[in-house]
Amino acid sequence: MNIQFKKGVLELCVLTLLQNDDRYGYELVSRISQNIEISEGTIYPLLRRLQKDGNVTTYLRESNEGPPRKYYKLTESGKKMCSELTDEWFGFVKKVNIILGRSK
Amino acid sequence: MNIQFKKGVLELCVLTLLQNDDRYGYELVSRISQNIEISEGTIYPLLRRLQKDGNVTTYLRESNEGPPRKYYKLTESGKKMCSELTDEWFGFVKKVNIILGRSK
DNA sequence: AACGGTACTGTATATAGCAAGGTACTGTAA
DNA sequence: TTACAGTACCTTGCTATATACAGTACCGTT
Numbered sequence: 647m648n649i650q651f652k653k654g655v656l657e658l659c660v661l662t663l664l665q666n667d668d669r670y671g672y673e674l675v676s677r678i679s680q681n682i683e684i685s686e687g688t689i690y691p692l693l694r695r696l697q698k699d700g701n702v703t704t705y706l707r708e709s710n711e712g713p714p715r716k717y718y719k720l721t722e723s724g725k726k727m728c729s730e731l732t733d734e735w736f737g738f739v740k741k742v743n744i745i746l747g748r749s750k
Numbered sequence: 751m752n753i754q755f756k757k758g759v760l761e762l763c764v765l766t767l768l769q770n771d772d773r774y775g776y777e778l779v780s781r782i783s784q785n786i787e788i789s790e791g792t793i794y795p796l797l798r799r800l801q802k803d804g805n806v807t808t809y810l811r812e813s814n815e816g817p818p819r820k821y822y823k824l825t826e827s828g829k830k831m832c833s834e835l836t837d838e839w840f841g842f843v844k845k846v847n848i849i850l851g852r853s854k
Numbered sequence: 855a856a857c858g859g860t861a862c863t864g865t866a867t868a869t870a871g872c873a874a875g876g877t878a879c880t881g882t883a884a
Numbered sequence: 885t886t887a888c889a890g891t892a893c894c895t896t897g898c899t900a901t902a903t904a905c906a907g908t909a910c911c912g913t914t
Contacts, residue, residue, distance in 0.1 A: 649872075671893070
């Protein structure tokens with residue numbers, strides 16, 4: 647799997663998954679990695695970035711299957727970012743398709 | 751335009767454009783930038799990489815509109831790389847669509 | 855002769871994903 | 885009761901790629 651393709655897209659995936667429900671880091675890793683190869687060392691720094699930029703907030707909740715889980719919740723600016731990134735992504739794919747001659 | 755989305759995809763675009771005809775760097779920049787914002791400083795290092803890795807060869811041809819043009823031509827391994835990258839790209843987009851919930 | 859367009863090159867910087875490592879809790883099997 | 889696998893979190897250093905910025909040089913037109 648080409649690493650470069652993932653750049654920026656994983657952020658969009660995380661934001662989209664957080665749109666419906668709050669989720670914890672490990673859960674995001676396992677959900678995304680069902681389709682796209684991904685490592686924890688990618689997601690945790692990404693989540694930290696999102697929090698630092700005010701796009702998510704976090705809260706802890708205990709689990710009976712291991713250590714407490716840190717849940718991530720989209721903020722208003724996070725929701726806005728998600729919809730903007732979504733538009734950009736589909737626009738981008740469309741333009742790439744034109745260049746690759748797959749537009750028709 | 752999200753910079754990160756472009757990572758890796760520009761290479762695919764360049765390879766695809768070279769599949770039909772030999773092209774020179776400036777021409778590639780202007781063709782691609784009709785759809786995707788791109789600068790010369792991006793394409794030339796990319797072309798040098800492709801040449802260094804044996805995916806393209808080059809030859810000079812004079813122009814009556816400026817300095818001589820350096821044409822890039824796909825090698826066999828470049829053609830192979832192009833078709834592999836193409837498959838990877840469309841597979842990747844499909845998987846992202848599943849995560850984004852746009853698969854159906 | 856000066857300018858804008860064509861064409862190529864090089865350096866320094868920012869960013870994101872990854873491998874590899876670590877901590878710590880829980881339940882199960884040897 | 886000890887060892888292990890699974891869950892859950894986090895950090896550091898590395899690499900690849902795109903970009904900004906700067907520079908060189910050729911051509912035709914004004």
